Amino acid sequence: xxxxxxxxxxxxxxxxxxxxxxxxxxxxxxxxxxxxxxxxxxxxxxxxxxxxxxxxxxxxxxxxxxxxxxxxxxxxxxxxxxxxxxxxxxxxxxxxxxxxxxxxxxxxxxxxxxxxxxxxxxxxxxxxxxxxxxxxxxxxxxxxxxxxxxxxxxxxxxxxxxxxxxxxxxxxxxxxxx
Numbered sequence: 241x242x243x244x245x246x247x248x249x250x251x252x253x254x255x256x257x258x259x260x261x262x263x264x265x266x267x268x269x270x271x272x273x274x275x276x277x278x279x280x281x282x283x284x285x286x287x288x289x290x291x292x293x294x295x296x297x298x299x300x301x302x303x304x305x306x307x308x309x310x311x312x313x314x315x316x317x318x319x320x321x322x323x324x325x326x327x328x329x330x331x332x333x334x335x336x337x338x339x340x341x342x343x344x345x346x347x348x349x350x351x352x353x354x355x356x357x358x359x360x361x362x363x364x365x366x367x368x369x370x371x372x373x374x375x376x377x378x379x380x381x382x383x384x385x386x387x388x389x390x391x392x393x394x395x396x397x398x399x400x401x402x403x404x405x406x407x408x409x410x411x412x413x414x415x416x417x418x
Contacts, residue, residue, distance in 0.1 A: 243286065246304045248275040250295060265289055316342070317391035320355045324398060329363045332356060347384065351395065354378045358398045367401040375402045 241249075251261040262271035265288045266281075273279040281289075290297050297315075316335070323331035336356045342349060357374060361367045378399050385392040403411065 241304055242277055243281060243304050244275045244277045246300060247271075247281075247286075247289070249303075250293075250300065251275075254293060256293075261293070262289060265292070314391060316348075316352050317355065317394055320352070320359055321394045324359045324362065327363060329360065332359045332363065336360075350381060351391070354381050355395055355398070358395070358402075362398055362401065370402070378402060 247261070251258065254261070257268075258271050258275070259268045262268065265285050266274075270279060274281045287297060289295075290300055316339075319335055320332065323329075323335065339349065339352050339356065342352070354377070357370070358367070358378065361370055378395075379402065382392065382396050382399065
């Protein structure tokens with residue numbers, strides 16, 4: 241099933257008009273063309289529409305034949321963060337096994353691998369035992385981020401044990417400026 245077909249089916253199940261389904265995110269005209277397969281919808285608009293109607297994103301994408309391994313960095317970052325806050329090492333390990341199957345860019349895979357390494361180390365209470373090479377790599381990855389968003393801040397927050405007091409002052413100053 242295409243995304244347009246799934247949107248149409250979902251809209252009809254919710255007994256909504258095309259305008260009610262898409263407004264104020266998209267015009268009725270554009271949305272109609274998405275349902276008919278004439279236009280594609282960008283991921284951001286799709287997520288906004290789904291969230292606006294309290295539609296589970298994972299379930300929707302599964303309906304479209306999109307497997308979880310194609311969901312973006314935000315989804316994976318949230319899963320890893322939740323596992324960390326739940327102190328669930330088994331979930332972190334399970335997510336680690338899925339990372340190689342994700343279809344995404346190298347930076348995102350690297351980002352997710354770093355999140356996993358730090359989550360595992362923090363949950364085991366052993367960030368001190370991480371090799372210096374990994375510590376340097378994680379630190380450099382944090383500064384490769386073009387924008388500070390939820391995922392980057394999450395990576396930064398779980399990497400705090402890696403930073404010395406001397407390193408923290410300019411980092412925090414830089415963050416506050418951004």
